[in-house]
Each structure stands twice: as structure tokens, then as C-alpha cells.
Amino acid sequence: MSRRSGHDTLSHAQRATALQAASLLLDYPDEPLLAQLPLLSSAAELVPKAARAPLLRMVAHLQRADPQQAQCDYVDTFDLRRRCCLFLTYYAFGDTRKRGMALLRFTHAYKATGYELRADELPDHLSVVCEFAATVDMESGLSLLTEHRAGLELIRMALADMGSPYVDAVDLVRSVLPNLQPGDLERAMELAHAGPPAEEVGLEPFAPPEYMGGSRR
Numbered sequence: 681m682s683r684r685s686g687h688d689t690l691s692h693a694q695r696a697t698a699l700q701a702a703s704l705l706l707d708y709p710d711e712p713l714l715a716q717l718p719l720l721s722s723a724a725e726l727v728p729k730a731a732r733a734p735l736l737r738m739v740a741h742l743q744r745a746d747p748q749q750a751q752c753d754y755v756d757t758f759d760l761r762r763r764c765c766l767f768l769t770y771y772a773f774g775d776t777r778k779r780g781m782a783l784l785r786f787t788h789a790y791k792a793t794g795y796e797l798r799a800d801e802l803p804d805h806l807s808v809v810c811e812f813a814a815t816v817d818m819e820s821g822l823s824l825l826t827e828h829r830a831g832l833e834l835i836r837m838a839l840a841d842m843g844s845p846y847v848d849a850v851d852l853v854r855s856v857l858p859n860l861q862p863g864d865l866e867r868a869m870e871l872a873h874a875g876p877p878a879e880e881v882g883l884e885p886f887a888p889p890e891y892m893g894g895s896r897r
Contacts, residue, residue: 690728695856696814698727698735699821702852703810705738706766709750717743731855734848741845757846763838764846766806768824771831785827789820804828806835810853825857833860 701720704713721739724732742750758764765771769786773779786803790796795816801808813821825832832853839847854860 690856692818693726694728695818695822697723698731698852698856699810699814701727701731701735702849703807703814705735705742705849705852706807706810706846709742709747709754711747714742714747714750727852728855731852734851734855738845738848738852741848757839757842757844761838761842764835764842764844766835767802768804768806768809768828768831770804771834772828786824789817789824793817793820806832806850806853822857825853829857829860832857 701723704716704720707713717739721736724735727735745753758766762770769779769782773782783803786809790803790812793812793816795812797803797808803809809821809824813825832850836847836850836854839850
């Protein structure tokens with residue numbers, strides 16, 4: 681019998697804590713979030729072992745940073761760089777009508793549990809999906825993240841390439857997912873090479889331009 685992977689041995693509490701921390705750290709660093717940094721730091725012992733160092737590094741970075749500069753860095757990273765877009769379906773479908781259909785997979789999962797989005801949120805924002813998995817339906821949330829593993833890996837590669845500290849926040853998410861499969865990496869490289877699809881001729885974009893940034897403000 682094969683030995684179980686580290687992922688298989690994680691408790692629900694470990695997964696939930698890591699995903700809740702990731703949800704917060706991948707959101708816009710406003711005052712309420714920055715006020716929670718000590719609490720996030722104290723949660724390091726409650727996350728999977730592989731996530732402890734990334735969590736503490738990300739928290740320490742935000743604690744050291746000037747608040748206004750942290751906000752500017754967040755906007756520069758996630759709102760102004762399409763390669764770091766936090767909307768998971770964007771990488772496979774771009775700004776096409778097909779992406780609108782892909783978003784329904786998220787919306788249906790949320791509605792099935794009574795989970796309600798804010799009026800200014802799209803359902804595939806990485807921070808939203810992490811919050812849903814951590815606080816509402818772990819199995820469904822992990823399924824959504826796993827289905828879009830290639831997009832997640834592409835975000836990580838882009839953040840690593842630019843030397844962004846936010847790579848640690850993404851690693852919190854990855855710490856609770858199954859081991860990366862060769863097919864996931866191949867798909868991520870294909871997406872990186874091809875880029876997101878362009879809108880089909882004659883079709884209106886599925887969402888207003890203001891929803892295409894990375895923040896949830």
C-alpha cells in the first residue's frame with residue numbers, strides 16, 4: 681500500500697486556516713486587513729507545515745511596509761498586470777463570452793450553499809474562492825481551485841518572475857491542494873505561451889472593464 685501524501689493527512693482545520701489566511705492576504709491591504717496581521721501571524725502554527733514560512737513572510741512584509749505603499753504595490757501587481765490577474769477563469773477564457781459560462785460553475789456552487797457575493801465581486805476571484813472553501817464548503821471550494829490549477833500556477837509563475845512577495849500568499853493556497861501534476865504544469869505553460877483568448881468578433885464583454893482588475897475593493 682502506498683504512503684499517503686501530505687495533502688491527504690491535512691486536517692479540515694489546517695486547510696481552512698490556510699485558505700482563510702490566503703483569502704485575506706490576497707485582498708486589498710486596507711486598514712481592516714492590516715489590523716488583522718497579528719492574528720494572522722499567530723495562526724502560523726495552525727496551518728500546514730509547508731505554509732508556515734510563506735504565511736509569516738507575507739505577514740512580515742505587510743507589517744514592514746508603509747500602508748500607502750502596500751496599497752500602491754497591490755494595485756500595480758494585480759490591477760495593472762494581466763499576467764497576475766486574480767480571476768481564475770481569465771487565463772483560459774480571456775474576455776470572451778465563454779468565460780461568462782465558466783463563471784456559472786462558480787456561481788452555481790455558491791448558490792447551492794447560500795453563499796452570497798458582494799455586489800462588486802466576481803465569483804472566480806482567488807480571494808473569494810479561498811474564503812468560500814474556508815468558511816462555507818471546503819470540498820466544493822477545493823474542487824474549484826483544482827479545476828483551475830493551471831491558472832493558479834500561472835499566477836504564481838508571474839509573481840515569482842517579478843519577485844513579488846505575494847508569491848507566498850499563493851503558496852498558502854497551494855499548500856492545501858493535491859501535488860502538482862505534469863498535466864497541470866504543461867497546461868500552465870501553454871496558457872503562458874498563448875495568452876488569454878481575445879473577445880470573439882461581435883460579442884459584448886461579459887462584464888464591465890472595472891471588474892477586470894485584481895482587487896475586491
